[in-house]
Amino acid sequence: MEVNFWNKEVETADRADLEKIQLEKLRETVSWAIRSPFYKRKLSRLGINCAEQIKSLDDLQRIPLATKDDLRQNFPRGLMAVEPQEIVRMHSSSGTTGIPTVIYLTQDDINNWTELVSRCIVATGAGREDIFQNMMGYGLFTGGLGLHYGAERVGMMVIPIGGGNTKKQIQMMKDFQTTVVHATPSYLLHIHSVLAESGVSVKDLAIKKAYVGAEPHSENIRLKIEELYGIDAYNSYGLSEMNGPGVAFECVYKASMHIWEDAYIVEIIDPQTGERLEDGQQGELVLTNLIRRAMPLMRYRTRDLAFLIPDKCQCGRTHRRLSRIMGRTDDMLIINGVNVFPSQIEEVVMKIPEVGTNYLIQVEKSGALDKLTVKVEIYSKMFLGEASQLEKLRAKIKEELRASIMINPVVELHEPGFLPVSQGKAKRVVDERPKL
């Protein structure tokens, strides 16, 4: 198998050199971090006031773990470590409440992120000759722009179509003979199921590779995509807190995702005790971002469950591989690639006076795609007698939810007392999708 590298030297650096790079960058990161109010407080309390105090990679453990709550409580500028004028981009991600998390990037940060994405693309064997259709959300989401910049740098022709509008996606794949696509696995399955309606068959397309990510999926789903389209599908992992896509990606051997260890320090911890686990043991993925100056974030608890594969990959890269994500340690849902916290939904529902406090979140499959239904009970007293009033209420709830969680849920109005009331702790989420 032909193996290509964007940056062979770094990608095949031996472990000792990699660790040297990590230590150097960790020190740099600490020196930037203490310029942010959040880390200034946290680190000075622990007696860490300058980078020189970080003498070895073991000193990383002196730095406290960071969580989404830290990001929320320090919104918007608590983690900013540079002057605002130096920031050229912000991206936003779902917060556990209505408050989103924000990340900032300087021009250098964007360049460094783009370098990683370029590595990922070349690792899959794609290059200048490819036509790339980017089906991931642009805008505040990092999925779209992240791959976009990397694809341009590699020299592919980018079709910046973003998500949705399936008829158009199919038309473009046919008209432009797209060779590489970036999408959620469920969206690719969905497109395949409607190809016939557009009078298009797989024979009319030129796709060779798919980059899939943003939602958990099994090996069977990947194989299914490969079989239906006759292509290679590569797993991608990223999160906005670590810039976005490009954190980890599969190479041509498709044997789990290489995580770029010159850009991230990876730890797997026991989610209950915080204790570090060995390679091969499943636990919570904790990441330290070594390449973002605008908003340093160290030992961030991703809430994703995974394990590390230390063995050398056939491609020759020395950066360890990350298993597929096996689950979450929190209750966050992923609906068609978009992160949704049940608490965001609860916050919206509780603010609406016409509905009671009993609600239910139902997630199920609708064909290949995920479907989210929010069921609420109306307050008897608010009913004035008109169907139009109820329709307006339903539309209002839908709109408020959409503004908060960024996707379109189905909203159902129910009579009081009709949603199941659970004993003890309320079971607010019913996820009927097949387990991985």
Next chain:
Amino acid sequence: MKITQISIFLENRKGRLCEVCSLLGDNGINIRALTIAETESFGVLRIVVDRSEAAVELLKSKGFVANLTDVVAVEVGDEPGGLAAVLKIFADNDVNVEYMYGFVEKFSDKALLVFRFEDTALAQKSLTGSGIKVVTEEEIKGL
């Protein structure tokens, strides 16, 4: 001139409508006219009964989401053109009908039409002197 209609919110669940009607029947309440406005996911049942206050209290006590709405009932001859004649009066007077439903009476050759108007006062004004018989709350009880 106004009579009382009871509006009941019913979620789209099998047997719910039957439960309402059984409850009323078991308690000696007679439905005079009835219609259901349905949407994709729920319905609003509209009924005119002989004892509105008792009915709505009964429904609420059993956990139904019910409320009273003012509507106007008129009586017309049960023959072709009966409804059209009334509607013409409203159209000529710019009276907007939000919804309506109709029933045939059993002891006379009349039909009962129930209207919900955007502007009830205007509707009442247009009916005064029109020769159309407006049914009162008392008369509903005795139908």
